[in-house]
Amino acid sequence: MEIELFLKNNGNLGPKRYKYRKLKKITNSFKDILGKGGYGSVYRGKLKDGRLVAVKILNESKGNGEDFLNEVASSSRTSHVNIVSLLGYCFDGSKRALIYELMPNGSLEKYISNNLEEDRLEFEKLFKIAVGIARGLEYLHQGCNMQILHFDIKPNNILLDEDLNPKIADFGLAKLCPSRSSKVSMLVARGTIGYIAPEVFNRTFGQVSHKSDVYSYGMMVLEMVGKKNKNNESVVERSSEIYFPNYIYKELETNIENDGLDGILNEDECRYVKRKLAIVGLWCIQTDPRDRPSIDKVVEMLEGKVESLKVPPRPCLSSPIRVPQSFSTSESIYSH
Structure with a gap:
Protein backbone atom coordinates (compact mmCIF):
# COMPACT_ATOMS: atom_id res chain seq x y z
CA MET A 1 0.00 0.00 0.00
CA LEU A 102 -1.99 21.31 22.04
CA MET A 103 -2.66 24.95 21.17
CA PRO A 104 -4.87 26.17 24.04
CA ASN A 105 -6.19 29.30 22.32
CA GLY A 106 -7.50 27.52 19.23
CA SER A 107 -7.44 29.19 15.83
CA LEU A 108 -7.02 32.80 14.75
CA GLU A 109 -10.49 32.68 13.17
CA LYS A 110 -12.07 32.89 16.62
CA TYR A 111 -10.36 36.19 17.36
CA ILE A 112 -11.07 38.01 14.11
CA SER A 113 -14.64 36.88 13.47
CA ASN A 114 -16.08 36.97 16.98
CA ASN A 115 -17.48 40.30 18.16
CA LEU A 116 -17.37 39.29 21.83
CA GLU A 117 -15.20 41.77 23.70
CA GLU A 118 -13.30 39.07 25.59
CA ASP A 119 -12.27 37.42 22.33
CA ARG A 120 -11.10 40.60 20.64
CA LEU A 121 -7.38 41.24 20.39
CA GLU A 122 -5.59 44.56 20.56
CA PHE A 123 -4.24 45.62 17.19
CA GLU A 124 -0.70 45.50 18.50
CA LYS A 125 -1.15 41.80 19.25
CA LEU A 126 -2.76 41.18 15.84
CA PHE A 127 0.24 42.85 14.23
CA LYS A 128 2.64 40.56 16.11
CA ILE A 129 0.55 37.58 14.99
CA ALA A 130 0.75 38.75 11.35
CA VAL A 131 4.55 39.07 11.63
CA GLY A 132 4.82 35.61 13.23
CA ILE A 133 2.81 34.00 10.43
CA ALA A 134 5.00 35.70 7.82
CA ARG A 135 8.11 34.39 9.56
CA GLY A 136 6.63 30.90 9.60
CA LEU A 137 5.96 31.11 5.86
CA GLU A 138 9.46 32.47 5.28
CA TYR A 139 10.81 29.37 7.01
CA LEU A 140 8.68 27.05 4.87
CA HIS A 141 9.68 28.79 1.64
CA GLN A 142 13.35 29.41 2.38
CA GLY A 143 14.47 27.92 5.68
CA CYS A 144 13.72 24.21 5.22
CA ASN A 145 16.06 21.79 3.48
CA MET A 146 13.17 21.35 1.06
CA GLN A 147 10.84 24.21 0.08
CA ILE A 148 7.29 23.64 1.35
CA LEU A 149 4.33 25.46 -0.18
CA HIS A 150 1.31 25.37 2.12
CA PHE A 151 -1.54 26.24 -0.29
CA ASP A 152 -4.14 26.73 2.46
CA ILE A 153 -3.14 29.75 4.53
CA LYS A 154 -6.26 31.09 6.26
CA PRO A 155 -7.34 32.03 9.82
CA ASN A 156 -8.63 28.53 10.58
CA ASN A 157 -5.17 27.11 9.89
CA ILE A 158 -3.34 29.50 12.21
CA LEU A 159 -3.28 28.20 15.78
CA LEU A 160 -2.42 30.23 18.88
CA ASP A 161 -0.46 29.01 21.88
CA GLU A 162 -0.95 30.07 25.50
CA ASP A 163 0.81 33.39 24.80
CA LEU A 164 -1.14 33.95 21.56
CA ASN A 165 1.93 33.23 19.43
CA PRO A 166 0.82 31.99 15.98
CA LYS A 167 1.71 28.63 14.47
CA ILE A 168 0.88 27.52 10.94
CA ALA A 169 -1.02 24.21 10.89
CA ASP A 170 -2.76 21.79 8.50
CA PHE A 171 -0.35 20.72 5.79
CA GLY A 172 -2.83 18.41 4.03
CA LEU A 173 -2.61 20.43 0.81
CA ALA A 174 1.09 21.22 1.04
CA LYS A 175 3.50 20.56 -1.79
CA LEU A 176 7.17 19.70 -1.31
CA CYS A 177 9.53 21.29 -3.83
CA PRO A 178 12.97 19.63 -3.73
CA SER A 179 14.38 21.80 -6.53
CA ARG A 180 13.09 25.08 -5.07
CA SER A 181 11.88 25.92 -8.55
CA SER A 182 10.07 29.23 -8.93
CA LYS A 183 7.37 27.38 -10.86
CA VAL A 184 5.26 24.55 -9.46
CA SER A 185 3.42 21.90 -11.43
CA MET A 186 -0.15 21.37 -10.25
CA LEU A 187 -2.85 19.29 -11.92
CA VAL A 188 -5.82 20.46 -9.85
CA ALA A 189 -6.56 23.61 -7.86
CA ARG A 190 -6.02 23.39 -4.12
CA GLY A 191 -6.89 25.80 -1.35
CA THR A 192 -9.90 27.60 0.08
CA ILE A 193 -12.04 29.93 -2.00
CA GLY A 194 -11.55 33.51 -0.90
CA TYR A 195 -7.87 32.94 -0.07
CA ILE A 196 -6.78 31.02 -3.16
CA ALA A 197 -4.51 32.88 -5.60
CA PRO A 198 -5.96 33.49 -9.10
CA GLU A 199 -3.15 31.57 -10.85
CA VAL A 200 -3.93 28.44 -8.84
CA PHE A 201 -7.30 28.02 -10.57
CA ASN A 202 -6.42 29.72 -13.88
CA ARG A 203 -2.87 29.67 -15.30
CA THR A 204 -3.58 32.70 -17.52
CA PHE A 205 -2.92 34.80 -14.41
CA GLY A 206 0.62 33.44 -14.07
CA GLN A 207 2.66 30.55 -12.73
CA VAL A 208 1.88 28.78 -9.47
CA SER A 209 4.73 29.36 -7.01
CA HIS A 210 5.58 30.49 -3.48
CA LYS A 211 3.83 33.73 -4.45
CA SER A 212 0.54 31.80 -4.27
CA ASP A 213 1.01 31.44 -0.50
CA VAL A 214 1.82 35.17 -0.35
CA TYR A 215 -1.57 35.93 -1.93
CA SER A 216 -3.41 33.81 0.67
CA TYR A 217 -1.43 35.51 3.42
CA GLY A 218 -2.41 38.93 2.05
CA MET A 219 -6.11 38.08 1.97
CA MET A 220 -5.89 36.87 5.55
CA VAL A 221 -4.11 40.06 6.68
CA LEU A 222 -6.78 42.23 5.03
CA GLU A 223 -9.42 40.17 6.81
CA MET A 224 -7.62 40.79 10.11
CA VAL A 225 -7.61 44.53 9.39
CA GLY A 226 -11.27 44.66 8.40
CA LYS A 227 -12.89 42.35 10.91
CA LYS A 228 -11.15 44.00 13.86
CA ASN A 229 -13.54 46.93 13.57
CA LYS A 230 -16.92 46.38 15.25
CA ASN A 231 -18.78 48.54 12.75
CA ASN A 232 -17.67 47.06 9.44
CA GLU A 233 -20.04 44.07 9.22
CA SER A 234 -22.39 45.85 6.83
CA VAL A 235 -19.46 46.53 4.52
CA VAL A 236 -18.01 43.05 4.65
CA GLU A 237 -21.37 41.39 4.17
CA ARG A 238 -21.96 43.19 0.87
CA SER A 239 -19.47 40.96 -0.90
CA SER A 240 -21.84 40.57 -3.86
CA GLU A 241 -21.71 44.34 -4.41
CA ILE A 242 -18.12 45.20 -3.54
CA TYR A 243 -14.92 43.25 -3.04
CA PHE A 244 -13.57 43.80 0.44
CA PRO A 245 -9.92 44.42 -0.59
CA ASN A 246 -11.13 47.14 -2.95
CA TYR A 247 -12.94 48.79 -0.05
CA ILE A 248 -9.74 48.88 2.01
CA TYR A 249 -7.86 50.26 -1.01
CA LYS A 250 -10.45 53.01 -1.38
CA GLU A 251 -10.05 53.96 2.29
CA LEU A 252 -6.28 54.17 1.90
CA GLU A 253 -6.57 56.16 -1.32
CA THR A 254 -9.07 58.62 0.15
CA ASN A 255 -7.06 59.32 3.28
CA ILE A 256 -3.51 58.96 2.00
CA GLU A 257 -2.65 62.65 2.44
CA ASN A 258 -3.42 62.98 6.14
CA ASP A 259 -2.62 59.38 7.12
CA GLY A 260 -5.95 59.18 8.91
CA LEU A 261 -7.73 55.95 7.99
CA ASP A 262 -11.45 56.55 8.33
CA GLY A 263 -14.24 54.01 7.79
CA ILE A 264 -13.13 50.51 8.72
CA LEU A 265 -9.68 51.74 9.70
CA ASN A 266 -10.78 54.58 11.97
CA GLU A 267 -9.65 53.56 15.47
CA ASP A 268 -7.48 56.04 17.32
CA GLU A 269 -5.14 53.40 18.70
CA CYS A 270 -2.54 51.74 16.46
CA ARG A 271 -3.43 53.73 13.34
CA TYR A 272 0.17 53.36 12.24
CA VAL A 273 0.03 49.58 12.52
CA LYS A 274 -3.31 49.27 10.73
CA ARG A 275 -2.07 51.33 7.80
CA LYS A 276 1.03 49.17 7.51
CA LEU A 277 -0.99 45.92 7.56
CA ALA A 278 -3.43 47.27 4.96
CA ILE A 279 -0.69 48.34 2.54
CA VAL A 280 1.29 45.10 2.94
CA GLY A 281 -1.88 43.03 2.51
CA LEU A 282 -2.75 44.84 -0.72
CA TRP A 283 0.74 44.30 -2.13
CA CYS A 284 0.41 40.58 -1.36
CA ILE A 285 -2.84 40.20 -3.36
CA GLN A 286 -1.64 41.76 -6.60
CA THR A 287 -3.18 39.80 -9.48
CA ASP A 288 0.10 39.15 -11.29
CA PRO A 289 2.31 36.98 -9.05
CA ARG A 290 5.37 38.89 -10.28
CA ASP A 291 4.01 42.05 -8.66
CA ARG A 292 3.71 40.44 -5.24
CA PRO A 293 6.61 40.58 -2.78
CA SER A 294 8.32 37.35 -1.71
CA ILE A 295 7.59 36.43 1.88
CA ASP A 296 11.00 37.60 3.12
CA LYS A 297 10.24 41.00 1.59
CA VAL A 298 6.88 40.94 3.40
CA VAL A 299 8.68 40.47 6.72
CA GLU A 300 10.99 43.36 5.81
CA MET A 301 8.01 45.58 4.98
CA LEU A 302 6.23 44.74 8.23
CA GLU A 303 9.34 45.47 10.30
CA GLY A 304 10.13 48.72 8.46
CA LYS A 305 8.62 52.18 8.68
CA VAL A 306 5.15 52.76 7.29
CA GLU A 307 6.32 56.01 5.66
CA SER A 308 8.49 53.98 3.28
CA LEU A 309 5.53 51.92 2.05
CA LYS A 310 3.74 53.01 -1.11
CA VAL A 311 0.08 52.14 -1.68
CA PRO A 312 0.09 49.51 -4.47
CA PRO A 313 -1.95 49.61 -7.67
CA ARG A 314 -5.52 48.46 -7.23
CA PRO A 315 -5.76 44.71 -8.02
CA CYS A 316 -7.92 44.07 -11.10
CA LEU A 317 -9.18 40.84 -9.54
CA SER A 318 -9.96 40.19 -5.89
CA SER A 319 -11.77 37.22 -4.39
CA PRO A 320 -14.62 37.73 -1.93
CA ILE A 321 -13.27 36.48 1.38
CA ARG A 322 -16.45 35.49 3.15
CA VAL A 323 -16.95 32.15 1.38
CA PRO A 324 -16.61 28.99 3.48
CA GLN A 325 -16.31 26.51 0.60
CA SER A 326 -12.99 24.71 0.26
CA PHE A 327 -11.51 22.67 -2.56
CA SER A 328 -10.36 20.13 -0.01
CA THR A 329 -11.17 18.51 3.31
CA SER A 330 -8.34 20.46 4.90
CA GLU A 331 -9.67 22.26 7.97
CA SER A 332 -8.24 23.55 11.19
CA ILE A 333 -7.37 20.87 13.69
CA TYR A 334 -9.67 22.81 15.96
CA SER A 335 -12.92 23.11 14.02
CA HIS A 336 -15.61 25.48 15.23
Missing part, protein backbone atom coordinates in the same frame (compact mmCIF):
# COMPACT_ATOMS: atom_id res chain seq x y z
CA GLU A 2 1.29 3.51 -0.88
CA ILE A 3 1.07 4.97 2.64
CA GLU A 4 2.73 1.98 4.31
CA LEU A 5 5.50 2.04 1.70
CA PHE A 6 6.07 5.74 2.31
CA LEU A 7 6.23 5.27 6.09
CA LYS A 8 8.62 2.34 5.68
CA ASN A 9 10.93 4.33 3.41
CA ASN A 10 10.83 7.26 5.81
CA GLY A 11 11.34 5.44 9.06
CA ASN A 12 13.57 8.20 10.39
CA LEU A 13 10.72 10.71 10.49
CA GLY A 14 10.62 12.79 13.65
CA PRO A 15 6.99 12.07 14.65
CA LYS A 16 6.44 8.83 16.53
CA ARG A 17 4.12 6.15 15.16
CA TYR A 18 1.33 4.98 17.49
CA LYS A 19 -1.08 2.08 17.50
CA TYR A 20 -4.78 2.98 17.64
CA ARG A 21 -5.18 1.35 21.05
CA LYS A 22 -2.50 3.71 22.34
CA LEU A 23 -4.53 6.69 21.15
CA LYS A 24 -7.43 5.51 23.29
CA LYS A 25 -5.13 5.63 26.29
CA ILE A 26 -3.74 9.06 25.39
CA THR A 27 -7.24 10.55 24.99
CA ASN A 28 -8.88 8.70 27.90
CA SER A 29 -11.10 6.84 25.41
CA PHE A 30 -11.75 10.00 23.36
CA LYS A 31 -13.47 11.67 26.29
CA ASP A 32 -12.75 15.37 25.60
CA ILE A 33 -13.59 16.53 22.07
CA LEU A 34 -12.05 19.80 20.88
CA GLY A 35 -13.63 20.04 17.45
CA LYS A 36 -15.31 18.23 14.61
CA GLY A 37 -15.40 18.72 10.85
CA GLY A 38 -15.46 17.05 7.46
CA TYR A 39 -12.00 15.59 8.08
CA GLY A 40 -12.97 13.85 11.34
CA SER A 41 -12.71 14.79 15.02
CA VAL A 42 -10.07 16.24 17.37
CA TYR A 43 -9.66 15.17 21.00
CA ARG A 44 -7.61 16.46 23.91
CA GLY A 45 -4.96 14.03 25.06
CA LYS A 46 -1.93 13.65 27.30
CA LEU A 47 1.31 11.88 26.47
CA LYS A 48 3.25 9.73 28.90
CA ASP A 49 5.70 12.58 29.56
CA GLY A 50 2.84 14.90 30.56
CA ARG A 51 2.61 16.95 27.38
CA LEU A 52 -0.91 17.95 26.36
CA VAL A 53 -1.78 17.14 22.76
CA ALA A 54 -4.55 17.41 20.19
CA VAL A 55 -5.33 14.07 18.56
CA LYS A 56 -6.91 14.41 15.13
CA ILE A 57 -8.78 11.21 14.17
CA LEU A 58 -9.30 11.23 10.39
CA ASN A 59 -12.39 9.88 8.69
CA GLU A 60 -11.75 6.87 6.50
CA SER A 61 -10.57 8.16 3.13
CA LYS A 62 -11.73 6.79 -0.19
CA GLY A 63 -8.67 8.20 -1.94
CA ASN A 64 -5.00 7.30 -1.73
CA GLY A 65 -4.48 9.19 1.51
CA GLU A 66 -2.63 12.10 -0.10
CA ASP A 67 -3.68 14.58 2.61
CA PHE A 68 -2.39 12.24 5.33
CA LEU A 69 0.92 11.73 3.51
CA ASN A 70 1.30 15.45 2.91
CA GLU A 71 0.74 16.20 6.59
CA VAL A 72 3.26 13.64 7.83
CA ALA A 73 5.85 14.37 5.14
CA SER A 74 5.65 18.15 5.47
CA SER A 75 5.38 18.45 9.23
CA SER A 76 8.20 15.98 9.85
CA ARG A 77 10.57 18.28 7.97
CA THR A 78 9.78 21.39 9.96
CA SER A 79 11.02 22.84 13.22
CA HIS A 80 10.13 26.47 13.81
CA VAL A 81 8.50 28.54 16.53
CA ASN A 82 5.72 29.55 14.11
CA ILE A 83 4.96 26.05 12.77
CA VAL A 84 2.77 23.67 14.79
CA SER A 85 4.65 20.54 15.88
CA LEU A 86 3.47 17.14 14.71
CA LEU A 87 4.44 14.83 17.57
CA GLY A 88 3.05 11.58 16.25
CA TYR A 89 0.74 9.78 13.87
CA CYS A 90 -1.26 6.60 13.62
CA PHE A 91 -1.63 4.37 10.59
CA ASP A 92 -3.17 1.22 11.95
CA GLY A 93 -5.37 -0.71 9.53
CA SER A 94 -8.10 1.71 8.43
CA LYS A 95 -7.35 4.05 11.35
CA ARG A 96 -5.42 7.23 10.64
CA ALA A 97 -4.64 9.96 13.12
CA LEU A 98 -2.28 12.89 13.68
CA ILE A 99 -1.00 14.04 17.07
CA TYR A 100 -0.10 17.70 17.50
CA GLU A 101 1.09 19.87 20.36
